[in-house]
Amino acid sequence: MVTITDAQHYLLYFLICYLSTLLLRSLFNKYSTKPTPQLYPPPSPPALPVIGHLHHLTTAHQAISFQNLSTKYGPLLNLRLGASRMLLVSSASMATEIFKTQDLAFADRPAFAFADELPYGNSGFFGAEYGDYWKFMKKICMTELFAPRQLERSRNTRHVEIGKACKKLIESAENKEVVDLGGELMKLTNNSTCKMVMSTSCSENGDEAARIREMMMRTLGLATKVSYGDVLGPLKRLGFWLYGKQLAEVSLEFDELLEEMLKEHEKKGERKELDFMDLLLKVYQDDQAELKITRTQIKAFLLDLFIGGTISSTETMQWTMAELINHPDIFNKVRQEIKSVVGNSRLVEETDIPNLPYLQAVVKESLRLYPPSPVVIRKCRQNCKIKGFDIPQGVMVATNVYAIMRDPEIWDSPNEFRPERFLASSNQVHDSVEYNDQGPQTSEQNFNYAPFGGGRRRCPGSAVALILVNTAIATMVQCFDWKVGKKGDGNEANKVNMEIGAGISLPMAYPLELLPIIHFNPFVSSI
Numbered sequence: 001m002v003t004i005t006d007a008q009h010y011l012l013y014f015l016i017c018y019l020s021t022l023l024l025r026s027l028f029n030k031y032s033t034k035p036t037p038q039l040y041p042p043p044s045p046p047a048l049p050v051i052g053h054l055h056h057l058t059t060a061h062q063a064i065s066f067q068n069l070s071t072k073y074g075p076l077l078n079l080r081l082g083a084s085r086m087l088l089v090s091s092a093s094m095a096t097e098i099f100k101t102q103d104l105a106f107a108d109r110p111a112f113a114f115a116d117e118l119p120y121g122n123s124g125f126f127g128a129e130y131g132d133y134w135k136f137m138k139k140i141c142m143t144e145l146f147a148p149r150q151l152e153r154s155r156n157t158r159h160v161e162i163g164k165a166c167k168k169l170i171e172s173a174e175n176k177e178v179v180d181l182g183g184e185l186m187k188l189t190n191n192s193t194c195k196m197v198m199s200t201s202c203s204e205n206g207d208e209a210a211r212i213r214e215m216m217m218r219t220l221g222l223a224t225k226v227s228y229g230d231v232l233g234p235l236k237r238l239g240f241w242l243y244g245k246q247l248a249e250v251s252l253e254f255d256e257l258l259e260e261m262l263k264e265h266e267k268k269g270e271r272k273e274l275d276f277m278d279l280l281l282k283v284y285q286d287d288q289a290e291l292k293i294t295r296t297q298i299k300a301f302l303l304d305l306f307i308g309g310t311i312s313s314t315e316t317m318q319w320t321m322a323e324l325i326n327h328p329d330i331f332n333k334v335r336q337e338i339k340s341v342v343g344n345s346r347l348v349e350e351t352d353i354p355n356l357p358y359l360q361a362v363v364k365e366s367l368r369l370y371p372p373s374p375v376v377i378r379k380c381r382q383n384c385k386i387k388g389f390d391i392p393q394g395v396m397v398a399t400n401v402y403a404i405m406r407d408p409e410i411w412d413s414p415n416e417f418r419p420e421r422f423l424a425s426s427n428q429v430h431d432s433v434e435y436n437d438q439g440p441q442t443s444e445q446n447f448n449y450a451p452f453g454g455g456r457r458r459c460p461g462s463a464v465a466l467i468l469v470n471t472a473i474a475t476m477v478q479c480f481d482w483k484v485g486k487k488g489d490g491n492e493a494n495k496v497n498m499e500i501g502a503g504i505s506l507p508m509a510y511p512l513e514l515l516p517i518i519h520f521n522p523f524v525s526s527i
Contacts (some may be wrong), residue, residue: 040389041389041390042077042078043078047080050082052081053081054081057081060501063400063402063403067090070090070091070400075094076091076094087380089398092404097386099458100447102386107381109127109379110377110396118251119252121300123294124297124300125137125300126304133291138460144276144279145305154195161195165188166475169184172516173480173515173517174518179485179513179516181318181512181514185313185314185317185472186213186311188472189309189313190306193306196275197275198275213310216311219247220311222247223247255299258299262281262295265278309464311372312505313469316465317473321476321514323366323417324477325484325495325514330417334362334473338359344520347475347478350467353467353474356474357423359473360422361421361422364422368449369405371402372452372459373459375398376398377396377398377399379397380396411448478522480517481517483514484513484514485513485515
């Protein structure tokens, strides 16, 4: 059994080894006579020995720390975070290089830390290396799961799930119960994703649904902690020792659950209407398939869909509702727009959304301020140049879309919630740029607005996410007034605390606890 004293000794030994390695490397580089070509790396802020630029990361969220760095030192920076090298991109013109001009050169993502020691490794889709497997799974996503015909087919599913969520909130309102709206919205998005992927609502088994959501949050939190270990170089195993076992355990829990789901689908046999899980199993069982995929890859892919499809949409809806509650004038404008289009006799539906431009502007503005992936990570696949600077193969590239979409050189009053900037009549939207659900579109596309990233690795599920978010927000505004329940530190009366929590996404620091008050009950006949 290892005692605390033993652990301290091991840590001391590792520190000595690490510092010795750095010293020897610096001496070798200093006295090496081997000629090297003249390279022009991007500028770098002042660094400290060993830790590099880690001391510049002074806030709880990396996107904000990176924004502070770029504001002071420039839009393209060469950073050293402990033992890791990173290229930080913080302007729309530089992002265009990454997402468009040299998209193929930056089409990889860094391998997840200690992937070979975890059940799924790098078998998932979103973190997969750019190659045949990734391209094949992307094609399946775009032609099957997120294809227009599939979105049309799944419309009723989303309508039913939104109706269930609305009824649950009406019950809470009647009982004068404060609800964790974030938790309720997570159930909605999780159930909608489950139905789209495997024709089964997770809500049909309350205990199982709660277990899935709890495992998703654990997985995301632990994966974040383990991945941060990369900055420690030879000491990065410390992070894995602390959290790796827990991450492996929750991954195995997911594996057992997903295996049960796959077996249930296999037992059902051939069906006329195939869901996405049926399709994946069909490819898996087909010896003549374009690409042979493994059972592990199927489960890793499904896990990516559950986590990505649930958490990003949930957080977007939370931030949007929080801003609307804090801006009652904007809330009332959305409600009046819905009333003018939908009337007072039925619940708003997906088909109404194209006729609700102000609602869409509200969601776009929320995505601008709180993008689902505030820092988009890529890896350089080959040596290349950006604006005359040399970028080496293998370096990690972090594009800070959070900073770009709050850049005062692009956006008026960038930190203010102003949906009007996305209306056609706004001076904020220049004639050469048309903002739509895909971002700013021009003959020469720029990336002033890129909440879902860009290029070939842009989030493939953004279309269905926007459909669900817009419709759910419209329902929350149409049916309820809201009062703030419990308050976080420093919160004003009936104001939502807008502090950002720690994490690789942009979670709210405090639960969105609200008291719903019925404004319109669509389930009660007006007769």
